Structure formats: structure tokens, C-alpha cells
Amino acid sequence: MADRISLGLDIGVASVGFSVLNIDQGKVVELGARLFNAKVAEGNQDRRSMRGSRRLLNRKKQRRQDTAKLFEEFGLISNYDKDNFSEFFDNNENPYELRVKGLTEKLTKNELAESLYQIVKRRGISYDLKDADFEDGGTDYSSSLSLNNKALEDKTPAEIQLQRLNEFGAVRGKVVVGDDLDNQKVLLNVFPTKEYKKEAQRIIATQREFYPDILTDEFEKQYCSILTRKRDYFVGPGNEKSRTDYGIYKTEGRTLDNLFEELIGHDKVYPDELRASAASYTAQLFNVLNDLNNLRILSYEDEKLTQADKETIINELKSNVTTVNMMNLIKKVSGCEKDDIKGYRTNDKDKPEISSMAIYRKTHKEFLKADVDITQ
Template structure:
């Protein structure tokens, strides 16, 4: 076996934040150095280590209308190179609180500049004089407004147009996040510019990073996966949901019903919710089984979230052609950069006006890819409409789930092109190494089963422990409250008795194996009347947690002995207990009716 250190989301986030911080500092340093050496080469300064002036905001305001000295100009340009505003040229996710706060401050500050006809330096200087600190979200301004101020300052400095343009280019240059690291001059395999060899000649090629990270279809290995938010992918998921449903125990949704759901609900409204579905089917929700469940165990069904947003503003002639809709969603998925989205949508030549294009470009939550390709869905969707089979049944029946065979070489090789997390990649590589060694030692196997642990990661375990502790504290509090209600002093009762009270509450005042009412006075005054027993015998499970404890009468506990509940109810001893629980079925129904954790059930 192989053991690995887990890779948690928190660690990944910290790593990405540190890397982002390093890049920001590096690029800021490069801009400042580029400005300094540009000024040095044009004889504006004689040394890159010039004196730093402490009234730079006043100098920026002065530069709006007056010529600055060379030293003053150098200080102003370096200050602007350090912080040159925000472009926020990606669609803002409403669930990202920090982005929403920044966008709100940006809108407010931009409106203030426009209303009062101010440059940024004038607004900032006014804040400084009133004692307001500039290092927070309230000080965020658009890069366009910084560029406007920069050009106004340069217009008064008697510099050549060529030099002015070079200064603006250096200070305002910005790399879109989708470009990744590196550049044409400094290509890297991690960025959008990469070294390639064509006929032995070294060339630089440009790639779309999101497209590069796009996985391949689970069925057709050379086909790219379809955009997860596309109409076709959502239709595929909805049909799979519908075919998984069973009505009144044996009924299935017909082809005609599925087509009517698509034509009457999905296409005009962008979704069908469960109440609408069951009403259309003429049944109650409780009569339908097979729904998917969310974390709250609530029934859910596929919705067309992106398409439903487009219905509001996209012209009917475009909406009526799903190929047009999916071509737009494909572009939105590839990049979140608004400018790139606008440019690519215009290339589709769909005759959309600027307002519609801008609304499309600013759509959020349009990301990710399905596990299958369009080619696979084009095969599976028609059969899901015609039959009541789900996707897995169709894939199996059509032999689409055949694994690729590796025929070359004596060893199984790792697919380095697979899009996997670092931990998953490590697991794959180690598993392949182990299998290759076993094949070398024992020859070929008929089949190989690889088992991985299902333990949660540290953060999940901590959360579960905290929730358990909170639940136990609540149970202890209720035990004390129960004693107080009985005019008893909780301090007069030991931990074992309080534990019995907690189990009494859990079991709704009934013994676990007979369902007989528990005499509360007897429980408090006679320590032998009711006993705490291990559901799965401790000698077997070594589990002494609350999940393995229940409260039984002394006779029930003796009759059960060192058996599991199933063994006990199969032993014939149950009939001697006079209670509503007298077989496995009644015991199972009683346990399922209790408000206890799933693990305990």
C-alpha cells in the first residue's frame, strides 16, 4: 500500500495567494525599474537612486497644470507606477464578497470623480487633508482614470509624444489573468506562450490556458468536453434525471411527456421545477422516487441557469437556435475577461447589438466542462428521449464504456496529459508503479481492484468533530434541563446517569429493543434497572462512542448478550419481551423514526 499527505483546499488557496503576491510584487518592481531607466536614458534623471520626496500627492496635483522639475516628475511617475488602479475587466461573481465590495467602491469613486470633475490625485489629496487613510477599498479607482491623470500631467512637461506614449505604456501595461505567466520574449510551459518545434525549428506558439486545461471526453478520448453550462449539456442532465424517476412504484416518464416538458417549460422558461413537474405528471411528489438529493436531502432536478438568464435579453431568433446559444456559452466558458468575451462574440457575426453583447460578456458563473463531449451527447440524448434508460445504461448497452487498451511496451504508463489534482496525480503514478511491479513478479492478472481510503481530509474531520462536540453539549444541556424540570439538582447525578438521560431523550423515552416506556423515576433511582449497552458488541467493534450506545432494560441487555441487533432478532429470544418491537422489521422502523445521526442508524 501507499500513504500520501493530503492536499487540502486551504493549502492550495494559501499557495495560490502567495504565488499571486510574489508576481504582483515582481511586476510592480519591473514597472518601477523600467520607468527609472527610461527616464535615465532620456537624461531626465542622472541616477536611478534619486531622492524620494514626501509630498507626491501635492506634486501630482501641481503637475495637472504646471511643469514639474525633473526630480518631481520622476517621483510622480514612480508613484503612479506603484499603484495604477483596477481594471476589474472580468465579470464579478456575486458570491465573492471581496470582489463585490471592490466593485461597489470602484463604482462609487468613479461617479464621485465624474460628478465633481476631479482627477484622482485631487480626490486623494482631499482625503489626506481630512485625515482619511488611503490604504483600503475606499481608495480604489479605475485604471482609465489613472491614465487620464497621467496623460494630463505629461501634457505639461514638454516631453516628446513618443516618450509620453512609452511612459503610459509602461505604467498602464497589464496582463490579463487568462494569459498566465511568461510572455512572447520569455515563454514558459505554464503560460500562454510556449516553445514549440516545427520541423526542428524553434517557434513560439500561443495557447488558451483554459482550453489547455479542458479535459477530454470520458467516451471519445480525443474529443474535448462540452461546456457544462451549455444548453445541450443541461438537456443531457435533465433527461438523465427524468429517466431515473419512477412514478407510483413502476411508472416511467414517456417520450411524449419528455418532449412536452422540453417544449413547454425548458425552451420558453429555462427550467422546470419539481412542483411543476409533479403537477404536470398528475401525481404528488411523494409518489415519485429517484430524484437526486442536495446536501440537505432535498429533491433536486437539473435547471438551465445560464440559458434562463439569456432568455431575458437575447433575441428570439438566436434563442430558437440552440447551436447559436451554445456557441456563445462556449466562448464565455473559455474566458472571464470581459474585453476578450466581447471580441470573440462579435466574431460570431450573430447580429447582436452592443448592449446585448455587453450583457453577455458580463455574465457570471459560466465556467467548467462536462465529463462528456458533444459527440457523445449527440449519440446518447436521442436514445434518452426515446427510452427510459439513463446515461450509464445507454453507454453500457452501446459498448461505449470500453476502456482503451495500451498495447505498446511491457509497462503501464502514466498519462501525463490527464487533468488531475497534484494528490490524484500522485495516487495514479504510485498505483501504476505498484501494479507494474506486481505484474513483473506474478505475471498478468485477470482483473485488478485498487482500493483507496474514503477518509475525509483534516478540515472536514475538524468540522465534524466541532459539530459532534456542539451536539453533545446540546444533549448535556437538555439532560440538565430535564433534571431541573423534575425538580432535581443536576449536580447530584453522576456522568453515567446523565448519559442514560441523553439516550432516554434520543430514544424518545423507550427501550431500544422492546420499545417499552422507560420509567424515569426508576432510571434515576435504580442504577441496575436500565443499562447502557453497545449496539455492535465492543469485543467486535472496539467502538465506545455515542454512535454505538443505546439504552435497554436489564432483561433486554441480558437477552441480547454479545450479539448484533440482527443476530438478536434472529435468535428467538425476542418473543420473551412484551413490547411493540418483536421482530427485525419493527425494530428497523423504530430506529428510522428516531431523530438521530445517520451513522448511528
């Protein structure tokens, strides 16, 4: 009878590792790795980028279609054409002027439709300016968003945009103000979606006086829903009518509540239980205890931390909200020297790496700001 053979594969984005084992003899028959051509990996990245771009463009088009359809449904426009709906709004009027005018003066129905459509078309970013990652864009990006944030205290995006258009002749893109290199300002047309929503609601409130049968509460609700809607990251691509295995709408007919349902593995010790999130309290506690159990303390008779030692270390971590040096903490609790501590993991700089419940301590610190002590 032929020996049983086991094939193991480690499939990565740029390589595949393999091993062939003779199970009955307990021997490695063959092992190795195969690297993909770098151009193949680059091609995969290009395809992913193009696929993402197509989805974004399709969603933008869908928002605009839904907006035009909503306008026809409530009588703001007529003769909605799904294939040529955008032609209705190509009237070469200055949308910034219309939006500013709409805040205080009556607009015609066509002007009102153009104003609200343009807000959906350029709806801004989904996060607050104060939450933007300034480091990625450098000082120009940081200072530009700070200027925008300050201007939004008493102006709508349209008022800021119209002022810049009249003063500097440009709005979109990167507008550099000043000839002195040391004192130049960089203006960016970056505003949060919530500010565009506030502006749209102000326009609707003003124009409702003139078009009460059109600009109903239901119209405002549906319009704001289209303006602010964003696909949740845990849903993924696809929908009921266009299913794909890359999202929650599976091709065989299943619809998941969450994309990550089937990405979460099962525990090896308790196969019926899902693995915990790495940020969960139990996972962090397990990681600390696992690292502590692997340590060897050379000055101890059995070279192992006692249960009391581990409980003291855990309590110290839970009560501390600052940076913790685990080697110093273990040294303090066990009464040993650093050279007596062995068996720890090391990072890429060959420094000791021991779990310290960092996420728990960070969360604890934030709760304390609200006078909530999660250790109680």
C-alpha cells in the same frame, strides 16, 4: 501465468485513495485511503501564497523598471540604471501635490517624471468600484467605495487624495472620520486603474504644451500600456525566457494559445472531441436530458417520461427567465403527483436536484434587457 493487476489512485490535496483489482478474477484485492498530515497541507498552502506574492512583487518591479526605461528613451530622465532606477524618484516631494499641479500648471521634467511614475507605482484596482464585491468587506467597505465612486464624478484620484491628506492628515489605509461612532465615515484609498489612466492622460495633455518632443502620442500609448497591463489568467506564470509547466510556456519548448487547452478532457463517447464547457448550451441541454432520462414516473406504465414530455419541459425552461422548480414543472407536464417522481439526485440537504438550464435562463434574461430574444 500471473493474474493481471490494476492499481487505481484518487489523489487529492489532503489524501490519496487507492484500489487494487485482480482483472482476470474481477475481484478487489485491496482498497483504502491515506490522509496527509494537516501541517503538510498547510505548508503547501503557505508555499503557494508565498509563490504568488513573489510573482506579484516581481511584476510590480518590472512595471516600474519599464516605466523608468520609457522615460529615458523619450528624454524625460537621463542616466537610467536598471539596478538603482528607483533612486531617481526618491526626492521626498509630495506626489499628490505634483499630480494635481500637473493637471493645470507646468511641471519641471523631474516633477513630471515623479508624477507619472507614482501613478504606475500605485495604479489601483483593475475593476470598477460598482463591480466590487461589497459583501466581502462589510458595510464600511461598501460605503467607502460608494463615497469614492461619487467623488470621482468631478475629481481625479490625486485631487481626492490631496484633499483627504490636507483635511485628515492621511490617505493610505483606513481613515476614520468623526468621533461619533454612529456617524463615523471610513475612507479607503481604493480607485480603479482606469481613473488613474484618465488622470495620467490629462497630465500628459497639459504638459505636452511645454514638452511636445517628449510627450508624443507614442509616449502616451506606451506609458498607458505599462500602466494598465495585466497578465491574462489563461496565460499563467512564466514567459519565453523563463518557462514553467504551470503556464502556457512549457519547459519542453511548446507554447500553448491557452492554459486550459491541455486541462480540457476528451469525451468518453467521442474521444476525438473535447468536453464542452459546463456553461455551454449543449452541456446544459445534455445535463437536463440526462436527469430527465434517469427519472422514474411511477404513474406511467413504463415509468419513463415520453419524448413529448421532455420536449415540453425543455421548451418551458428555454422560455422562462425566472426561478424554476423542476419537481413542480415535471408534475405539471406529466400529470403525476410529486411522490410518483423517483430517480432524481439529491443535494446535501436531501432535496431533489435536477438540472434546469439555470445559466441559459440567466443569459436569456440579460439579453432580453437589450431587446434580444435568443430563443428566436
